Amino acid sequence: MRRALKILGFTVGSIVLLLGLVLAYFSIKGIPSFEVNMTPETANLKVPRDSASVARGAKIASLLCGECHRDAEGNMTGKIMSEVPKPFGVIASRNITQHPEIGIGRWTDGELYYFLRTGIRQDGSWAPPFMPKLSRMADTDVYAIIAWLRSDDPRLAPNTREYPPNKYNLLSTVLANTLFSPPAFPDQPLVIPDSSNQVALGQYIANDMLECFACHSGDMMKVDSDNPAKSFGYYGGGIEMQNHEGEIVRSANITMDKQTGIGNWTEQQFVEAVKYGKNPRGGALQYPMSPHTALSDAEVRAIFAFLKTVPVQQHAVERYQPKITSR
Ligand code: HEC
Ligand code: HEC
Numbered sequence: 504m505r506r507a508l509k510i511l512g513f514t515v516g517s518i519v520l521l522l523g524l525v526l527a528y529f530s531i532k533g534i535p536s537f538e539v540n541m542t543p544e545t546a547n548l549k550v551p552r553d554s555a556s557v558a559r560g561a562k563i564a565s566l567l568c569g570e571c572h573r574d575a576e577g578n579m580t581g582k583i584m585s586e587v588p589k590p591f592g593v594i595a596s597r598n599i600t601q602h603p604e605i606g607i608g609r610w611t612d613g614e615l616y617y618f619l620r621t622g623i624r625q626d627g628s629w630a631p632p633f634m635p636k637l638s639r640m641a642d643t644d645v646y647a648i649i650a651w652l653r654s655d656d657p658r659l660a661p662n663t664r665e666y667p668p669n670k671y672n673l674l675s676t677v678l679a680n681t682l683f684s685p686p687a688f689p690d691q692p693l694v695i696p697d698s699s700n701q702v703a704l705g706q707y708i709a710n711d712m713l714e715c716f717a718c719h720s721g722d723m724m725k726v727d728s729d730n731p732a733k734s735f736g737y738y739g740g741g742i743e744m745q746n747h748e749g750e751i752v753r754s755a756n757i758t759m760d761k762q763t764g765i766g767n768w769t770e771q772q773f774v775e776a777v778k779y780g781k782n783p784r785g786g787a788l789q790y791p792m793s794p795h796t797a798l799s800d801a802e803v804r805a806i807f808a809f810l811k812t813v814p815v816q817q818h819a820v821e822r823y824q825p826k827i828t829s830r
Contacts, residue, residue, distance in 0.1 A: 508658045529676045536627040537685055541617050545688075548613040550646035552653060560651025563644060565797045566713060566759055567635070571596040573658075582607075586745050586791070587633060590674045594633055595666035602661035607652065612740065615649050621685040631671065631679040635751035638686035638728060639711040641695040668714055686728055698801075705809030715806070718742060718754045718791070721818070739764075739816030742792050752789045752823040763819040774803045 535609065550556070574580045581596040600606040607615065614625050619637045622630040637645055652659060671679070693711075696703035709715040710731045717726050721736020731737070740756040759766040765773065775781040780794040794805070 518752065519678040526673060528611065529652060529680050530673050532680065532812055534629055534631055534671055534674055537621075538624050538631055539569065539617070539623060539625060539627055540688070541613060545617055546611075546613045548611075548616050550585045550612045550616075550649045550653075554648045556643075556647045557654045557656075559644065560647035560654070561656065562647070562797045563648055564651055568599075568648070570793060571633075572599050574664065578658045578660075578662055578664075580662045581666060583666065584633060585747070588745070589600055590672055591633075592672040592675050593605050593670045596634070597666070598662065598664055600659050600662040601653075601664060602663060605665050606661060608661060612649050612653075615652065615689070616645060619648065620688055623685055629679070629685060631675055632683050635714065635727070636686050638689070638729075641707070641711070642689075642691045643695065654811045679782055682724060698805075701805045701808045702812055703809075704802070705805035705807070706812075708798070709806045709809055713795070715757075718744070720754075736816060736818065738810065738813050739818040740820045741818060746790045746823070750823070750826075752791070753820050754792075755822075756816060756818050756820050757810060757816075758813055758816045760817050763817055764815065765810075766815070770804055770807050773807045774800055777803045777806065786825075 517730045518533050538673050538730055557687055565656040569578070571584060572579045572581050574582050579600050580598045583593065583595050587594045598606045603609045610618075610625075618624055618630075622634055622636045624630070637648075681754070693827040696707050715730075716731045716738060717728070719736040719740050719742075720726050721739050721741045723742050725735035727733040727735075738756070738758045740754040742754045744752050744754065746752050758764040761767050768776075772781075772783045776783065776788060778798060778800070779796065780792065782788050
């Protein structure tokens with residue numbers, strides 16, 4: 504018995520020691536770097552900069568980039584991301600104005616394209632999960648974002664606001680070395696589905712362009728970015744997030760289950776919820792569910808048509824309860 508205990512103690516001790524060594528290794532190693540593997544075609548990329556492309560890019564950026572990179576004045580100088588929980592570190596989205604040193608004024612179209620797809624910069628450094636990777640977005644939509652980044656939009660004019668280097672804590676470092684890795688660079692052209700195919704268009708907007716599934720799945724650690732439909736609890740919701748006040752808000756079940764999802768919603772209720780954040784039960788939907796005013800009604804209706812094809816999940820998600828404040 505005593506011998507068995509000794510062996511057990513020794514084993515536990517070794518595991519703890521090993522774990523400590525592994526953690527120490529990751530904290531010294533930091534966020535991993537990756538080889539830059541740009542094809543000549545990407546390296547020499549020049550995106551079309553016509554006004555339609557710039558307008559399309561501005562629209563996508565207003566839906567996808569502004570939230571993190573917009574400062575209080577509305578310029579794209581970035582900010583400290585208050586919604587990143589402390590154990591992950593102190594993270595600033597960066598200045599993406601056209602300033603040559605502090606912003607991205609010196610990046611080529613190809614460098615931007617490669618980074619937006621993979622999160623890998625030219626020096627091999629990698630932007631871990633907080634910066635989304637546009638790995639499934641159509642080529643022309645990523646080009647459009649770059650056309651907009653290059654445009655004369657005053658919010659992108661060179662600006663000197665600067666943040667200290669990002670500090671990723673052990674938790675981020677371990678995750679970036681284990682669970683997370685850069686998505687593969689697409690090996691074939693990605694195109695926007697024809698607008699006559701409503702379900703395909705809705706699927707493109709929800710899954711590939713705006714990644715609604717990434718918030719509306721069941722577990723942040725089990726989101727499958729390569730194959731959205733394989734994400735755990737796909738569109739069944741329940742991921743815990745924080746609003747601006749630091750309170751817990753869980754993503755909603757937006758499958759068509761009649762009791763626990765949105766199976767009883769009308770198309771119009773869905774349009775008003777997604778475009779304007781209107782909660783059909785009254786009041787407004789909580790951050791981080793943001794109004795998507797830049798989407799057209801037809802685009803939101805396409806998302807609704809697509810969600811009707813998603814397998815129904817019976818999953819009751821505890822809703823955010825506003826604190827009753829007495830004055
Ligand atoms: C959820 C927050 C978030 C969103 C949304 C977001 N970013 Fe970022 N972005 C970040 C963070 C955080 C970093 C810094 C990562 C790092 O340095 O490790 C970053 C870095 C970048 C960089 C690299 C800047 C540099 O100097 O290294 C570019 C370029 C960029 N983002 C562009 C975009 C564009 C374009 C969009 C919209 C398609 C976008 N980002 C959406 C958080 C975000
Ligand atoms: C950043 C995470 C995030 C993203 C991205 C996101 N949502 Fe949400 N969504 C939430 C959260 C959190 C709630 C719950 C809000 C609440 O309880 O008030 C929610 C609520 C909703 C609701 C209301 C459901 C109900 O029962 O009240 C709908 C509809 C919805 N989202 C649709 C979408 C669609 C469509 C997209 C993509 C265009 C999307 N969401 C993208 C986080 C997100």
